[in-house]
Amino acid sequence: MATKVVRISEDAIEITSRYAKDISEGIRMMQKLIDEKNTPPIDLKALEKMMRNCISEELENLQRGY
Secondary structure: OOOOOOOOOHHHHHHHHOOOOOHHHHHHHHHHHHHHHOOOOOOHHHHHHHHHHHHHHHHHHHHHOO
16 A cells, blocks of 8 residues: 655644544544445435335235235
């Protein structure tokens, strides 16, 4: 893996050390957390519709004797 020498302020080093043992892993962990936060919100209307359809289908199957 290629490496580079860069200047990082002391407070940034302290911040990354909260996330991992070294700076590179800390940055990767921060990116992972940011990506997880940026997931699209759940469409509650679509979820409700899907659940209603599923329940309706199961009730119909029960009435048919399956």
